[in-house]
Amino acid sequence: MRGYLNLVAISIVILSLAGCSSSAMESEVPSENVIVAYISGGEGKPLPDFDKITHLNYAFGRVSETFNSVDIENPARFIQVAQLKNRYNADNNADKKMQLSIGGWGSGRFSEMVADSAFRNAFVADCKRIVEEYGIDGIDLDWEYPSSGVAGISSSPDDIDNYTLLVRELRAALGPDRLLTMATICTARFMDVKAIEPYMDFFNIMSYDMAVAPYHHAPLKRFKGNILIDSLAANLRMGFAGLEYMSDSAVAQQYGEMYRTPVYLNLDFFRQFLLKNGSEADLEESPAAGQCTAEEAVMMHLAAGIPASKLTLGMPFYGKSGGGANYPFEGRLRETGEPGDGYTIVFDEVAQVPYIADAEGNLVYGFENEQSIRAKCRFAKEHGLLGAMYWEYCIDAGRPEADSLRPDMLSRNGLIDAVAGEMLSAK
Numbered sequence: 001m002r003g004y005l006n007l008v009a010i011s012i013v014i015l016s017l018a019g020c021s022s023s024a025m026e027s028e029v030p031s032e033n034v035i036v037a038y039i040s041g042g043e044g045k046p047l048p049d050f051d052k053i054t055h056l057n058y059a060f061g062r063v064s065e066t067f068n069s070v071d072i073e074n075p076a077r078f079i080q081v082a083q084l085k086n087r088y089n090a091d092n093n094a095d096k097k098m099q100l101s102i103g104g105w106g107s108g109r110f111s112e113m114v115a116d117s118a119f120r121n122a123f124v125a126d127c128k129r130i131v132e133e134y135g136i137d138g139i140d141l142d143w144e145y146p147s148s149g150v151a152g153i154s155s156s157p158d159d160i161d162n163y164t165l166l167v168r169e170l171r172a173a174l175g176p177d178r179l180l181t182m183a184t185i186c187t188a189r190f191m192d193v194k195a196i197e198p199y200m201d202f203f204n205i206m207s208y209d210m211a212v213a214p215y216h217h218a219p220l221k222r223f224k225g226n227i228l229i230d231s232l233a234a235n236l237r238m239g240f241a242g243l244e245y246m247s248d249s250a251v252a253q254q255y256g257e258m259y260r261t262p263v264y265l266n267l268d269f270f271r272q273f274l275l276k277n278g279s280e281a282d283l284e285e286s287p288a289a290g291q292c293t294a295e296e297a298v299m300m301h302l303a304a305g306i307p308a309s310k311l312t313l314g315m316p317f318y319g320k321s322g323g324g325a326n327y328p329f330e331g332r333l334r335e336t337g338e339p340g341d342g343y344t345i346v347f348d349e350v351a352q353v354p355y356i357a358d359a360e361g362n363l364v365y366g367f368e369n370e371q372s373i374r375a376k377c378r379f380a381k382e383h384g385l386l387g388a389m390y391w392e393y394c395i396d397a398g399r400p401e402a403d404s405l406r407p408d409m410l411s412r413n414g415l416i417d418a419v420a421g422e423m424l425s426a427k
Contacts, residue, residue, distance in 0.1 A: 033380070033423040034387035036181075036204055036312050037416075038101060039081065041073035045394040047081065050088045050096045052420040055179075056081070057101040057140045057204075059392065061130075063109035068122035070102060070130060082134045099179055100130055103142030108153030110143045114162035120169060128173045138179025139170060140204070145190035164195045171199040183314075186210050186297035188304040202310045204389040205301060207294040213322030215290025216366035218315065219351035220376055222267075222289040225274040225282025228299055228383055286351035288363055293351070294376060298383065312389040313380040317396040317415050319367030327365060329356060347371065370418045377422035388423050390415070 036055040039048055048056055058078055061070040072078050078100070085098045103110070113119045127139050144151050146159035156162075171180055183204045184191070208218040274282040292300075294313060301311055321327065329339035339345060342359040352375040356365040377388050396415040 034202075034312060035419055035423050036387065036389035038390070038392040040392055040394050041077050042394070043074060043077070045077075047084060048393055049416070050085065050094070052416050052424075053096070053393075054387070054424075055097040055099070056085065056393075057099050057181075058082075058136075059101045060104040060107060060142065061100045061102040062104075062107050063102070063113050063123065065109070067109055067113040067116065067119040069126040070100070070123065072100065072130070079134060082136050086135050097137040097179060099136060099138045099140040099181065100127075101140040101142050101183070102127075103144060103183075105144050106151045106153065107142075107144070108151075110146070111154045111156050111159050111162075114166045115156065115158060120162075120166055124166070124169045124173045127170060131174065131178060138174060138181065138201070140179075141167070141170075141182040144183075145185060147190055160190065160192055164192050167196050167199050184301065186292045186294075186300065188297075188301045188306070193304040193306060197306055197310070200310065202312060202386050203301065203306055204312045205294075205297050205314050206391075207292075207297040207314045208316035208391070209320070210292040210297070211290030212320060213325070213365060214363045216288040216348070216351060216353050216355055216363060217320040218366065218368065219286060219289045219293045219348070219353050220372070220379060221295045221351055222286055222293045223270060223274060223282060224284040224350050225278045227270045227273065228295050284350055286348050288348045288351045288353065288355060288366070294379070298385065308384040309386055311385045312387045313376055313385055315373055315376050315388060315390045315415075315419070316368060317390055317392060319365050321365045325364070327356070329365075352376070368415065370414050373415050373418045374422050377419055381423070388419055390419060 034054045035052070036057060037048065037053045038057045038059050039045075040059050050056075058081060059073075061072045064071045082098060085096055088094060089096055113123050130136070131138060143163065146163045147155055147157055149155040167180070167182075174180055179201050181200060181202050181204060182191075182196075183206055186205060186207050210219075211217050271283055298308075298311060298313065302308060327339075327343070328341050329343045332338065332340050339356050343356050343364070345354060346357045346361075346363075347354045347369075353372045354367060354369050355363045356367070358364050380388050393416065
């Protein structure tokens with residue numbers, strides 16, 4: 001698989017970080033872990049089990065065609081889920097949270113809305129109305145992505161500054177007791193973190209869809225050794241770091257521009273660090289790791305200035321190939337648990353994720369299983385993150401109908417229980 005690598009360096013951005021020390025990474029450890037589950041609004045999909053989550057994000061609301069309000073996908077289901085949450089809390093003396101997530105991939109009209117103060121004010125007012133009218137707990141923003149048209153939506157260079165205005169106005173309207181969160185790309189790009197962070201309760205890192213085959217879309221780690229906590233301050237003090245990008249792969253064609261980032265993760269630096277502070281065994285590198293790993297995504301968010309106690313680690317409940325390829329094993333894997341036809345299931349001990357390999361050993365389909373999900377949950381706890389997030393509940397609802405909801409994805413019933421078992425247990 002290394003034959004696919006044609007690594008090119010992207011421009012070095014010098015960071016002014018005088019006096020940076022390891023204490024810059026330290027933050028208050030959360031008193032309890034959160035589990036954020038996104039749940040889609042389609043008809044006939046399973047309802048959530050609030051025993052197994054702490055926060056539910058209903059996906060999606062969208063900016064209306066008039067730019068001044070919110071359209072909710074399948075309002076009847078939204079109301080049903082909100083009522084279920086409120087009944088659960090009342091019956092169990094609980095404090096489960098529910099938010100409306102606004103946006104999603106390909107959801108546009110943000111750029112026009114935030115650029116006009118009248119539109120923005122009306123939109124904010126409608127968000128507040130929805131929160132109050134339906135008894136939910138806040139708003140989750142999922143604009144993918146301010147200043148970028150990669151998802152086929154309108155964009156403007158002013159989006160990032162205008163996004164900051166939207167966040168400030170939403171916080172003022174919702175007040176200090178309501179939740180305001182957002183989903184973020186793995187590189188922590190497309191937002192003014194220093195301006196936004198004080199107004200946000202937490203950030204949900206989309207540490208998935210970070211590559212396509214022949215790389216895994218959601219590897220946990222690149223190196224066997226730990227590079228996250230110990231090396232970050234030293235790396236920042238160097239004034240640069242860098243993540244190398246594949247220039248001739250489907251990954252670069254599909255995602256390359258989107259993942260360019262002012263935060264570098266220099267792989268040679270990490271190799272030197274691991275060798276100096278550990279052993280040659282720590283240098284073992286996963287061939288499944290492509291553009292970014294979950295570990296590196298957390299690092300970039302920390303480097304951008306978000307404390308660990310405001311981060312949730314995102315996990316995908318689905319599989320991903322490359323270039324829209326379909327494989328004969330997909331149906332058989334659901335039925336028998338085996339891919340057959342010359343394909344094998346491999347678990348990458350470094351990246352901590354499973355994948356399906358062809359007869360030559362190349363990764364053709366990355367996915368998650370209980371082992372990989374538990375590893376990510378433990379990683380989040382060990383590094384003091386607020387908790388875990390996953391997309392999305394209905395793909396792995398632990399019910400027979402879940403398997404037929406997304407025939408292009410490999411459902412892994414049991415992942416919801418795995419997250420709950422890890423994150424809701426004692427720290």
